[in-house]
Amino acid sequence: MKEKIRIASGQGFWGDLINAPYNQVFGGEIDYLVMDYLAEVTMSILQKQKSKNPQLGYARDIPELMKSTLPECKKRNIKILTNGGGVNPVACANSVLEVAKQLNLNQLKVAVVLGDDIKDRIDELINLGAELKNMDTGEHISKIKDKILSANVYFGAFPIVEALQQDADIVITGRTTDTGLTLAPMIYEFGWKKNDYNLLAAGTVAGHILECGAQASGGNFLGDWKSIPNFAEIGFPIAEAYPSGEVIISKHKNTGGKVSFETVAEQLVYEIGDPKNYITPDCIADFTTIILDDLGDDRVRVYNVKGYPETEFFKVSCSYFDGYSSSATLTYSWPEALTKAKYADEILRKRLQNLNLNFDEIRTEFIGYNACHGPLSKQLDEDDINEIVLRVAVRSKDYNSVERFGKEIAPLILTGPPSVTGFAGGRPKPSEVVAYWPALISKELVHHQVKIYEV
Amino acid sequence: MKKIKLIEIAHGRSGDKGDAANIGIIAYNEEGYKIIEKHLTAEVVKKHFEGICFGKVERYELPNLKALNFVLHNTLGGGGTVSLKLDAQGKTLAAALLRLELEIE
Numbered sequence: 001m002k003e004k005i006r007i008a009s010g011q012g013f014w015g016d017l018i019n020a021p022y023n024q025v026f027g028g029e030i031d032y033l034v035m036d037y038l039a040e041v042t043m044s045i046l047q048k049q050k051s052k053n054p055q056l057g058y059a060r061d062i063p064e065l066m067k068s069t070l071p072e073c074k075k076r077n078i079k080i081l082t083n084g085g086g087v088n089p090v091a092c093a094n095s096v097l098e099v100a101k102q103l104n105l106n107q108l109k110v111a112v113v114l115g116d117d118i119k120d121r122i123d124e125l126i127n128l129g130a131e132l133k134n135m136d137t138g139e140h141i142s143k144i145k146d147k148i149l150s151a152n153v154y155f156g157a158f159p160i161v162e163a164l165q166q167d168a169d170i171v172i173t174g175r176t177t178d179t180g181l182t183l184a185p186m187i188y189e190f191g192w193k194k195n196d197y198n199l200l201a202a203g204t205v206a207g208h209i210l211e212c213g214a215q216a217s218g219g220n221f222l223g224d225w226k227s228i229p230n231f232a233e234i235g236f237p238i239a240e241a242y243p244s245g246e247v248i249i250s251k252h253k254n255t256g257g258k259v260s261f262e263t264v265a266e267q268l269v270y271e272i273g274d275p276k277n278y279i280t281p282d283c284i285a286d287f288t289t290i291i292l293d294d295l296g297d298d299r300v301r302v303y304n305v306k307g308y309p310e311t312e313f314f315k316v317s318c319s320y321f322d323g324y325s326s327s328a329t330l331t332y333s334w335p336e337a338l339t340k341a342k343y344a345d346e347i348l349r350k351r352l353q354n355l356n357l358n359f360d361e362i363r364t365e366f367i368g369y370n371a372c373h374g375p376l377s378k379q380l381d382e383d384d385i386n387e388i389v390l391r392v393a394v395r396s397k398d399y400n401s402v403e404r405f406g407k408e409i410a411p412l413i414l415t416g417p418p419s420v421t422g423f424a425g426g427r428p429k430p431s432e433v434v435a436y437w438p439a440l441i442s443k444e445l446v447h448h449q450v451k452i453y454e455v
Numbered sequence: 456m457k458k459i460k461l462i463e464i465a466h467g468r469s470g471d472k473g474d475a476a477n478i479g480i481i482a483y484n485e486e487g488y489k490i491i492e493k494h495l496t497a498e499v500v501k502k503h504f505e506g507i508c509f510g511k512v513e514r515y516e517l518p519n520l521k522a523l524n525f526v527l528h529n530t531l532g533g534g535g536t537v538s539l540k541l542d543a544q545g546k547t548l549a550a551a552l553l554r555l556e557l558e559i560e
Contacts, residue, residue, distance in 0.1 A: 041536055136473060215468075222549055223466035223483075262466065262481070265520045269479020271470040273526055275517050288517050322537060363532070363539040372547040375506040376554055393539035434536045436473060 002031075005189050007182055007206070007239045011035040012213025014042050014059050014084070020213065020236050025069045027252035030078055030238065031189075033069075034181040036211050037061075037084035043175065044319035044434045046086035047119070047150040057088030058172075063095040067103070070096075074105055074169065081160055081181050085172040087117055087150060092172050093453050100455050108455050111163030113173035115448040118316070118441075119151040125445055132316060132439040144437055147320040153441060154315045156281030157203070158194070159448040160184035166452055175317070177280050179207030182239060190243040201285035201307025202245030204278070208285075209249055209267050209302070210237050216249065216267040217298075218257035223266070230256025246303040248295070261294040264302070268292075281315075281443075284308040313440040322435035323360070324402040327393035328409040329367070331422035338382040340417035341366055341390040347416050348392060351408055357401040365391045389422070395433060402430035456560060462553040465491060469549035472526075474534035475510070476545030478552050481522040488521040494557045500525050503555050507548075525552075 008030040010021030014037040024033055037059040050057030062084050073080060085092040089112045100108045118125060122145060125132070132141035152175035161184050163171040171184075183203035186192060192199045209216045216237040218228040235255025240248040249259055257263075268287060272278060275287035286306045293301040332340040345364045352362070365371035367389035369380060394405045406427040413420050464487035467480040480495065482488035497514040504512075510528025517524060531545055532538035542548070 220468070221466075222468060222553075223481075262483075265481050265522060266466065266468040266479070268520060269477075269481065269517070269522050269524055270468045271472060271477055272479070272524055273472065273477065273515075274513075275515050275524055288519055290519055292520065325536070325539060327539065361532075361539055365541055367541065371541045373551040373554070376503070376551050391541060395537070395539055435533075436535050438473065 001191065001243060002189050004240055004242050005031045005185060007032040007034055007185055007210065007241060009034060009210035009213050009236045009238070011037060012211065012215060013037065013039055014061070016213050018061065021065055022068050023255070024236055024252070025072055025078060027235070027255060032185045033073065033078055033080045034210065035082040035084060036178040036181060037082060038086065038175060040317055040319065040436055041434060043087060043150045043152055043317065046088070050088050055091050058086040058092035059084035062092055063099050066096050066099040070100060070105060071103055074108065079164070079168070079185070080170045081184060083173045083176040083181060085112065085174050087174060089114065089172045089174050096170060096172070097453055097455050106455055109166070109168045110170045110172065110453045111166060111168035112451045112453065113155065113159040113163060113171065113176065113448055114451060115446060116153045116155050116174040116176070118153055118446065119148060122148065122151060125441065128445055130441050130445055132318070132441060135438045135440065141437070141439065144318070144320040147322070149319045149321055149434060151316060151318040153446045154281060154317070155448055156180040157184040157187055158282065159450060161188045163450045164188040166450065168452065178211035179204045179280055180282060182207035182210050183282060186241045195309070197283050197307035197309060198305060199245045200283035202247060202305040203241070204280050204283060204285045204307070205287070205290055205302060205305050206239040206241060206247040209264060210239055212267060212270065213237070214257060215270065216264055217251050217259050218263050221263050221266060223262045228258050232256060245305065246301065249300045249302060250298055259298040259300055261292050261300060264292055264300045279311060281310060283310050312443055314443055314446055316439040316441050318437040318439065319434045320437060322433045323395060323397040324399050324430040325393065325395040325433050326402045326406050326428045326430050327391060328406065328428045329389050329391045329422060330409065330412060330420050331387055331389045332417065333387045333419040334385065336383050337385045337388040338366060338369055338380070340419070341388045343417045344390055344412050344420070345392060348408060348412060352405065355404060357404055358398045359394050359396045359401060361395045363393045367391050399430055406430070456558050458556045458558055459490065461495070461555045461557060465553065467549040467553065469545050469547070471531055471534060471544040474529055474531050476527045476530045476548050478525045478527065478549050479522055480525070480549070480552060481520060485521065488518065490557065490559060491523055492516065494559055495523060497525065500552065503552065504530070
């Protein structure tokens with residue numbers, strides 16, 4: 001058994017710093033590179049891409065990244081784990097194998113985890129007794145069944161462990177939990193068991209710290225953010241894991257950012273509900289038991305985590321089509337910038353009303369004044385503000401109403417209040433609204449498969 | 456009655472889960488945690504976010520991190536891509552809560 005392993009976070013979401021995984025590989029010692037690419041909205045985008053081209057539906061940054069990092073990873077036996085397979089992990093694996101061939105790499109094993117995509121199994125699963133009730137509203141899935149764009153079960157760490165046990169160099173999954181990516185190598189390397197709940201919880205907590213990339217190492221830090229050194233070359237977090245479940249969070253030497261009690265604590269409270277019940281497919285972690293020990297020098301020790309048995313359900317995330325939306329902006333300058341923007345909003349709304357258009361919601365925000373904090377925003381002298389961006393957004397089931405809204409923005413320039421600019425992008429087009437349907441499904445109804453591809 | 460600005464004793468981070476936002480507030484020291492533990496109640500937070508949060512507010516304690524976690528239901532205009540808000544994911548709500556002044560005796 002290894003005495004410790006170093007797991008490096010390479011990506012916090014699809015769209016994160018392109019060079020981050022490369023820097024993690026070349027910046028120092030690591031054993032695993034883990035990359036989370038999937039947000040809820042990402043799955044529906046990928047499903048749309050796949051429906052247009054059956055060879056797409058995965059994070060296409062991956063083959064590009066492999067060109068620059070794969071030979072080095074192979075040389076140093078750094079394993080790569082990612083959920084960037086999206087809704088088409090096999091196509092993603094093929095794209096990686098293609099790169100490997102171009103680079104004349106051989107003996108490369110790419111594992112794929114399948115089975116999370118239940119979009120085409122909904123009827124079958126309903127017949128088997130799954131209700132897939134909306135966790136927030138309690139409604140039955142039949143309400144949206146015909147509008148489903150994607151439906152995926154969240155798998156945990158164990159399918160990845162299975163792949164690692166088959167000597168995979170790279171593991172590509174679909175909807176695997178972000179935390180499972182980090183937990184899996186600990187289970188595999190240290191031989192943790194399915195009922196080692198405290199250990200599984202410790203690895204899960206490490207996964208939560210790593211899953212948003214540099215958000216644990218100084219990025220988006222709301223404390224004394226100006227004290228964070230060298231944002232430009234920010235280092236992504238690394239979890240140095242030990243068989244006891246103890247983890248030290250750090251980052252490579254000579255990188256920017258900061259790993260401290262405060263930066264790690266902010267990430268720990270990010271997107272959690274009841275901290276005593278942090279539920280994953282692998283275990284339930286109790287975040288109120290975590291002890292953080294700031295060791296200085298960008299190292300924070302994380303230990304004492306308590307865990308409990310996993311539930312008998314997988315979480316399911318369905319996305320479905322729910323109409324159209326559009327938003328537009330115009331910028332008004334001093335004098336009376338805010339007053340002008342308010343007038344323009346009233347004029348626009350009157351025109352939309354006269355056209356008898358049909359909207360579920362029209363929302364107005366004044367960027368520079370109240371777009372972020374709404375009624376909590378500080379009152380400003382309306383006559384003296386330098387400039388205000390008027391932002392109006394609409395949503396409707398009716399495509400034509402949303403499209404017509406887009407045609408009513410530019411006319412405000414010549415038919416409304418003065419000193420207005422910032423409308424160069426053309427008419428805003430309606431975009432499809434994707435809504436989410438969170439549900440639970442019995443673990444007995446869904447099974448994963450691991451497939452190995454090699455060159 | 457003495458007033459303390461929350462931003463002077465705590466920091467935090469916020470995010471989304473569907474139409475709910477979560478705001479984690481972390482005190483800089485133990486003394487600060489005692490103050491927020493006592494005075495930063497779910498009711499105080501609910502009142503602060505009047506006109507923004509239209510559902511219930513739940514509060515959870517993490518004394519190990521000197522932190523409180525608040526879950527604000529019905530807050531993000533539908534959440535996800537349904538929401539028409541500029542800040543559809545509630546990323547700036549932690550800062551909005553730090554605007555609060557706590558009344559302590």
